[in-house]
Amino acid sequence: MTIPLFGVGTFRLKDQVVIDSVSTALALGYRAIDTAQIYGNEAEIGTAIAASGIPRQQLFLTTKIWTENYRHDKLIASLEESLRKLGTDYVDLTLIHWPAPGNGVALTEYMTALQQAQNLGLTRQIGVSNFNIALLQQAIDVVGRETIATNQIELSPYLQNRQLTAFMQQQQIPVTSYMTLAYGKVLADPLLAEIARQHQATPAQIALAWAMQLGYAVIPSSTKRANLASNLLAQKLRLTDQQMAQIATLERNGREVDPEDLAPLWD
Template sequence: MNIPAFGLGTYRLKGQTVIDSVRNGLDVGYRVIDTAQIYGNEAEVGQAIADSGVARDELFLTTKIWVDNLSQDKLIPSLRESLGKLRTDRVDLTLIHWPSPNDAVPVDEFMRALLQAKREGLTRAIGISNFNIDLTQRAIDAVGAAEIATNQVELHPYLQNRKLAQFSQANGIHLTSYMTLAYGKVLADPAIVEIARKHDATPAQVALAWAMQLGYAVIPSSTKRENLASNLLATSLRLDNDDLARIATLDRGERLTDPDGLAPAWD
């Protein structure tokens, strides 16, 4: 399955805030929505979709299995619960949100359970999130690289994750970049700002276009309708080789998401 290049993230958005964000996003043209069990907003996302009038078949919907639900006896029941909240009979993509802390649930066990969910029609595709090279290889060993639609990881101009990107490309595994704007840090970067001026674009559009031109999917979030609409224009922005080379120099290994007890040993 080809992962859509541009979607709407819902991390940290709750209650009416996420309902408004999804409603506005769908209204301005988004058709890809990314949520997760741990976000605590699947029901609100489902409500916003139902109220939007946009047909389910027009949407690409992603959710993620939380670490408490990785065991074989919990994964599929938890996904069914997510489907109920989302008001749908299947999602398009289901990811393992984080690898099991301390290998409490073996990679082989949860990947096979996830593959079974696909076979049962609960999800059209499966994948992983926050997996390093070693864990990705173990996921490949469990279900085969062809079954892993994407690895969703923190990736932005300050953390370009080149080792993982090279490994993933060599194995035919697509990457989805989350936090592409580095919590907004890159928006004030002089190089990004200058490239944006050159193209009569916004710094956010530049960072998003950069990731997409490298072949990654992006899922930025926003609570403001005008920013949602503006970010979407990144899909039509083309950076030149000089721009890409300049952004390549911004990598400084700056990781912003590294939760104790969850994060693997990063590459």
């Protein structure tokens, strides 16, 4: 089992907006879709998938368990509800959305429940999101390194997360990058603009290509057909070693997402 290197994200997209975005993405050739229980758009994504006519086996669907459903007696039921909304018998990947260290549910409990959901066939693969090194090691201790399909983390040219990604590579756990464009901030970066000029590309394509060239999966989102189509072209870019080294200098710990009570102590 593998994680697709390229997919479409749906964070902050609701109602008809998310239906249109996912429908357009599927028409353009996207086959991996990332959502979450807390996004409140699983049913609309299910509508877009059903209308597309694309066979289920050609799609890769990811959802994430929200913190209020971490207890063993709630996690599986909540995933079953997600499946009903998405209109499918299974998802390809289910993640623990945030470690939420203060919510009163032990990591052992929710990781065990997540593995049980996998054993029941509700999800093909399982993983985590927003875990630091210590918590990822705890998850490994509970379910085994080979069971964790990915750790989905905020990662961009401005937040390169080198300690965590080095640990994940050591453990052979794939990285999924979200917020790869740093809420659009990297699009105005002069260095990325110059590299984009050299490739006759866009800064967004360069940032996405950089992440994929490091072996990270990316899940950019957009409501605009032109941007969705443009982002796809990042898969065809190959940056030089010098350009990769130049982008490495952009690190500035530029974290965009750090919710109180949900986030761990970052590495």
